[in-house]
Amino acid sequence: MPSTEALPLFPLHTVLLPGAPLGLRVFERRYLDLVAECGRQGRSFGVCMILEGEESGAPATPAAFGVEALIEDFGSEPGGVLTLAVRGARRFRVSRTSVRDNGLLVGQVRWRDQRQEPGSGARLLPEHAVLGTLLGELLQKVGGLHDAPNLRLLEDADWVGWRLAEILPITEEQRLALLQEDDPHRRLQHLLVWMDEE
Incomplete structure (x- = not known):
């Protein structure tokens, strides 16, 4: 340990x-x-x-x-x-x-994490590709620090999950639940479920 x-x-x-x-x-x-x-x-x-x-x-x-x-x-x-x-x-x-x-x-x-460059992590699964597309569209609208990200970032499961958790109108309790989840694909699945519930 x-x-x-x-x-x-x-x-x-x-x-x-x-x-x-x-x-x-x-x-x-x-x-x-x-x-x-x-x-x-x-x-x-x-x-x-x-x-x-x-x-x-x-x-x-x-x-x-x-x-x-x-x-x-x-x-x-x-x-x-x-x-x-x-x-x-x-x-x-x-x-x-x-x-x-x-x-x-x-x-x-x-x-829980080792330092790594954004874009160097696990790639989005096919069932989560829609979330990468959604994030790209949202970032074009809100601009700011993350405007015009390169395509590699929009395929990175960690980066997409954290940026969506930052932008989407979810509760602090939901953000905390994501923080406790080590698997980036499960984080994205949680986000998909929460978006479907809205």
Whole structure:
């Protein structure tokens, strides 16, 4: 069984997905300390969906699955609020948590994914080809960070699944269910079923 690694956690009422951007406003001391530590050590932190509790105040109860957040940019707002632009990377599972003196949650995590280039994973199965086509059409409409992806990405089961999970109007609980699923083809099947139910 692979060993665990300590990862500071930032619980939120949202699910960060691999490859997805997320904007954060940081003002609590524990999270300002976390960002400073990440900057000094060149490290990342983890984002987990909150199951019980709130984003500020007492430490919340996080979901067992989360995603590594890589800091891409930062800024500030009046009143000492730090703004962060992060992007989801590897998925992880938390085996246990501890709380530092400043209230920061730290998880002992096992990584579920190895880093790999988008487009280098499993190809879409024929029964999921429609999802690649749908994603291509959606990205042309919404544009932004993923506009005009190359054809190789639209055939990558992981990439298509995560981008659809990011764009489609599904619940945070459904996103969390996808995060717990290791098989990209099963993730796509879940999305197909949910779309049929709408």
